[in-house]
Amino acid sequence: MTLNTQPNIPEPDGFYDELIAAHHGLTKDQSDALNARLILILANHVGDRAVLRDALKAARP
Amino acid sequence: MVGATYALAHELYPYRPEAAREGHHPVIIIGGGPIGVATGLDLAQKGTPTLILDDHDGVGQGSRAICFAKRTLEIADRLGAGRDMVEKGVVWNVGRVFHGDGEVFNFNLLPEDGHRNPAFINLQQPYFEKFLIDALRRAEGEGKPIEIRGRNVVTGLTQTAEHVTLDIDTPDGPYQLTADYVIACDGARSPTRAMMGLSFEGRVFEDNFLIADVRMKADFPTERWFWFEPPLAEAPQSALLHKQPDDVWRIDFQLGWDIDRKAELDESRIRKRIDEFLPDGTEYELVWTSIYTFQCRRMERFRHGRVLFAGDSAHQVSPFGARGANSGIQDADNLAWKLDLVLKGLAPDSLLDTYHDERAHGADENILNSTRATDFLTPKSEMSKIFRNAVLTLARDHAFARPMVNSGRLSVPCTYDGMALNGPDALDGPARTRPGSPCPDAPLADGFLLDHLKGKFTLLALGTEVPEVESTLPLDHLALTDADLSDALRERYLGEAPQALYLIRPDQHVAARWPEADPAAILAALAIATGQS
Numbered sequence: 001m002t003l004n005t006q007p008n009i010p011e012p013d014g015f016y017d018e019l020i021a022a023h024h025g026l027t028k029d030q031s032d033a034l035n036a037r038l039i040l041i042l043a044n045h046v047g048d049r050a051v052l053r054d055a056l057k058a059a060r061p
Numbered sequence: 062m063v064g065a066t067y068a069l070a071h072e073l074y075p076y077r078p079e080a081a082r083e084g085h086h087p088v089i090i091i092g093g094g095p096i097g098v099a100t101g102l103d104l105a106q107k108g109t110p111t112l113i114l115d116d117h118d119g120v121g122q123g124s125r126a127i128c129f130a131k132r133t134l135e136i137a138d139r140l141g142a143g144r145d146m147v148e149k150g151v152v153w154n155v156g157r158v159f160h161g162d163g164e165v166f167n168f169n170l171l172p173e174d175g176h177r178n179p180a181f182i183n184l185q186q187p188y189f190e191k192f193l194i195d196a197l198r199r200a201e202g203e204g205k206p207i208e209i210r211g212r213n214v215v216t217g218l219t220q221t222a223e224h225v226t227l228d229i230d231t232p233d234g235p236y237q238l239t240a241d242y243v244i245a246c247d248g249a250r251s252p253t254r255a256m257m258g259l260s261f262e263g264r265v266f267e268d269n270f271l272i273a274d275v276r277m278k279a280d281f282p283t284e285r286w287f288w289f290e291p292p293l294a295e296a297p298q299s300a301l302l303h304k305q306p307d308d309v310w311r312i313d314f315q316l317g318w319d320i321d322r323k324a325e326l327d328e329s330r331i332r333k334r335i336d337e338f339l340p341d342g343t344e345y346e347l348v349w350t351s352i353y354t355f356q357c358r359r360m361e362r363f364r365h366g367r368v369l370f371a372g373d374s375a376h377q378v379s380p381f382g383a384r385g386a387n388s389g390i391q392d393a394d395n396l397a398w399k400l401d402l403v404l405k406g407l408a409p410d411s412l413l414d415t416y417h418d419e420r421a422h423g424a425d426e427n428i429l430n431s432t433r434a435t436d437f438l439t440p441k442s443e444m445s446k447i448f449r450n451a452v453l454t455l456a457r458d459h460a461f462a463r464p465m466v467n468s469g470r471l472s473v474p475c476t477y478d479g480m481a482l483n484g485p486d487a488l489d490g491p492a493r494t495r496p497g498s499p500c501p502d503a504p505l506a507d508g509f510l511l512d513h514l515k516g517k518f519t520l521l522a523l524g525t526e527v528p529e530v531e532s533t534l535p536l537d538h539l540a541l542t543d544a545d546l547s548d549a550l551r552e553r554y555l556g557e558a559p560q561a562l563y564l565i566r567p568d569q570h571v572a573a574r575w576p577e578a579d580p581a582a583i584l585a586a587l588a589i590a591t592g593q594s
Contacts, residue, residue, distance in 0.1 A: 032447050037454060
């Protein structure tokens, strides 16, 4: 499997809304913690180490 | 003058002036700690005369290492000390992990059935050392060529192509010894390493840990309890509670880097911390306290000519994962048979190079595991801590996060994959018994498999016969009968294969395996396993 960087989420504006809404009313610390939990949950769902490595690479500035 | 630098728990080998004689020895071991004694005992049981020199005359106080793994107990069984250790030790299987004031999850080591030894025992290091010395005395009584000299301090070392010369200091003054080979088992601050000007590079971890061993009558279960960010007023970053024999409990507080060491070791301050940690009104006696810091590092080479380094002198890890003493005992296990064969002229000197190759591989694995555990315990950046705490939060409700919680990955022996001594793997057999693997124990009709692997090369036949082989190497034959072939044994050594022939090294690692093999194939594998091809 390779990392899919093509559009893959149906109705992307709706997802983006939900992502931002998930942080609503949280302090910076709480938001950081949420992001960390979210990354771990999604990473576990992906599972494939090669894909995760590619994702880490793609995310690096 | 020779003076003691630490107090003794047991005086076991007092200085005897008449023993301090000049002379030549095949093997001299510097250091009478657990690794030195285990190595000496193994060599002597194989018939190679060994002299151990120790700068003290007994076993130091303080619990120090307390967690001994199954592989260590298996090796100790072979050396004649394992039963004493298991009888005295505390067996534990359940661990609980807490974060703040709540339990995150618990685990059971669920040791696999069909092994003589438990996955772990907790035992104070002075007992561990004393049982090894007891075994040494028994071996001595049976006429095995082993001697230990207390208060014999090595102050100088020179080597030529032919031998090593040691300068020794004693309460009655200096003398000299020569040896074919010297094994330095003189600990993390190895004076031998310093005398030879060898470096010991690695990573310093900026953290202090307070150990307090307390004696108390408590009805806590025999479990390993580990807290991240425990809810205490002067919060340490982590805390550990673990049971030892004699109603002693190990309490370990992670204090951070910037501490006043002297103030933290003050008894009233330690008691204040413990009072807050234990249930109200618990009465206890402080048995031993210490503050330690640690490094993860190893020598670049474990062999320097005729001098070999084993245990903490060669490599050092954090205590998380119980990989210090346990890996040192595996060094002893690896080195003794090789040195024995070299000294008997049955293997080339180059076999000793594979001691470095195999055990440096083990040390690297231990350092990697230990470093990862340490990074989880002491996150090195703000984001690292955010992720660490995210793992702990998720682990309460989600199984996937629990394997990421790392309060120490407990010691298991390494497999010498890809190493030069491995012979053919011609059997379509289980991965866990591929060449390079330590033999897993298994029940037989009479006792356990590892009881029958007694420190020689062994041909182990399952469902077939052992071919007649004429070798100069000491070689045992073990043909298992149908009555021996339990499900556990099949699962560990046969898998789907109907029959198998294993060549097993003296240290109980698999050298080669086949469905069947002729004498020429076996001799070829023996040559590979002894560095002769």
